[in-house]
Amino acid sequence: MCGQSVRSKAQGFGERSRGLMEPDCSEEIEMCDLHDDDDSSAIATTSNEHRSVDAVPRPHRRTTPMSSVWNFFKKAVDVECNAETAVCNFCGKSLFIPKTRTTSNLLHHLRSKHKAEVEKFEQRASLNKNEREKQPKIEDVFKRKIGKAAKEDIDRKLIVFLAKASLPLHVTQLPSFAELLRSLHPSYATPSTKTLLKLMQKEVDAIDDDNRRVSEDAQIAITVDEWSSKNASCSLLAITGHALGGDFSKRINVVLDCAPLEEDSHTSELVESKILESLSRLGIAKERVSFMIADGASVMVKTASDLGIQYIHCCAHVINLSVAAALNLPMCAHVLKKVKHVVSKLNKSGKLKKMFRQ
Structure with missing residues (x-):
């Protein structure tokens, strides 16, 4: 230390916000030599009596340190001088905080005395920052990514x-x-x-693979039906396969194909080609087909004949035709007329419909 007392500096540190002058601290303060081995820009205190800066009443102002230098210092108060000081976290040295609240002297102390320690601290801080950035946000945790x-x-x-x-x-x-x-x-x-x-x-291919395994080395019967869908732009030819297990305990029913019929004329030759194409795709030989079940359309009868497969008229279709024929008998006409009249009345009156349901 230079050994020269500076009363004016001590008085400056003793001024408080209420306009009162604190006791003279000039004997305790010494000016640092800029070229001394001690801190070259700091005004140091030789007193070891400090207390937390938060314990000293002072006007309300923001006390949160904004400079990164406060990562290496903690604030304190010199009790005798009632002046704010900064205590170095590395060496414990106390440095006065100027009225202007600049941190130049603190930075100079770190650069000249603790350069290596500061670099290590900054490296650790950088690693911690990277770890925090890697942590997922709360919204990302709740918004799970689909596997x-x-x-x-x-x-x-x-x-x-x-x-x-x-x-x-x-x-x-x-x-x-x-x-x-x-x-x-x-x-x-x-x-x-x-x-x-x-x-x-891809799903159709997987179904075909299952059908190949199910119908492998088994005699099967096929059903063929031509129908139209309101969502389809053309008619469709549905082909299903039916087989029994060796001990007749297991019955197998699968959809072999649903082939579009885009041609204008649905001839027996067209239906035959669609059936053969479906059987070939699934690896089912024509000789393994025992029966062909279809409605009574002449096209289906001729198709079965051309394929050399025994034809069976669909039982459900026969029943449907029988009911339609029965409804056209004279003995049923009078009853049907009355039923239609009742249905018509119910559909036109909500009150009657409610009474009928009750």
């Missing part, structure tokens, strides 16, 4: 739903439908129409 297996499972259930409900694929592109799926799983993205078609073809 590959879970997405594939939802995709499969979606295409099965569309197929069984006979819904058009563009339904999945409706905003309300996408919102429904997001409410079930926020991370799920609805597949495009092109992707849905690929998924459906």
Whole structure:
């Protein structure tokens, strides 16, 4: 230390916010030599009596240290001088805080005395910051990302739903439908129409593989029926397969195909080619087909004959034809007329319909 007392500096530190002058501290304060081995820019105190700065009453002001230098110092108060000081966390040295509240002297102390310690501290702080950045946010935790297996499972259930409900694929592109799926799983993205078609073809291939294993080396009977759907642009030819186990205890019923009939004329040759194409795709030889069941249409009868397969008229179709023929008998006409009249009255009057239900 230079050994020179500076009364003016001590008086400056003794001034408080209430306008009162504290006891003279000039004997305790010494000015540092800028070229001394001690801190070159700090005004140091030789007193060891300090207390927390929070214990000293002072006007309300923001006390949160804004400079990063306060990571290496803690605030205190010199009791004798009633002046704020900064105590170094590394060496315990106390440095006065200027009235301007600048931290230049504190920074100089760190750079000249504790450069290595500061660098280590900054490295640890950087690592901790990186760790905090890696931690997921609360909203990210609750918004779980969907896994590959879970997405594939939802995709499969979606295409099965569309197929069984006979819904058009563009339904999945409706905003309300996408919102429904997001409410079930926020991370799920609805597949495009092109992707849905690929998924459906993949599902059909899997079903075909199962059908091949089920019908392997078994004699089967097929049913053939031509029908139209309101959602389809053409007629469809449904082909199902039926087989029994070796001990007749297991009955197997599978859908072999649902082939589109886009041609204008549905001849027996066209139906025959569709059947053979389906059997070939599944690896079922024509010789393994024992019977062909269909309605009484002449096209179906001729198709079975051309294939060399025994034809059986569908029992359910025969019953349907029998009921239709019975309703046309004269003895039924009078009863049907009365029934139709009652139904018509009920449909036109809500009051009568309610009375009828009661």
